Amino acid sequence: xxxxxxxxxxxxxxxxxxxxxxxxxxxxGVFAGWKADQWLNxxxxxxxxxxxxxxxxxxxxxxxxLLRK
Numbered sequence: 001x002x003x004x005x006x007x008x009x010x011x012x013x014x015x016x017x018x019x020x021x022x023x024x025x026x027x028x029g030v031f032a033g034w035k036a037d038q039w040l041n042x043x044x045x046x047x048x049x050x051x052x053x054x055x056x057x058x059x060x061x062x063x064x065x066l067l068r069k
Contacts, residue, residue, distance in 0.1 A: 018065055022058040029054020 033050030037043070 018062050022062055025058040025061065026051070026054045029057070 029050045030047060033044070033047035036046035036050070040046070
């Protein structure tokens with residue numbers, strides 16, 4: 001069986017979008033934690049916590065999108 005001509009391009013666009021979505025979620029979490037640490041004059045506690053939460057959220061959203069297909 002021969003794959004459809006536009007299918008590979010659609011898959012590429014879909015997975016690229018997921019990668020950028022993951023990147024945006026993680027960067028937003030790191031930035032929010034960094035700003036919270038600056039605002040509260042604390043050690044990088046909020047940066048670490050919000051970074052971990054954002055990674056978990058990013059994995060959740062990508063997994064949800066992968067299972068949707």
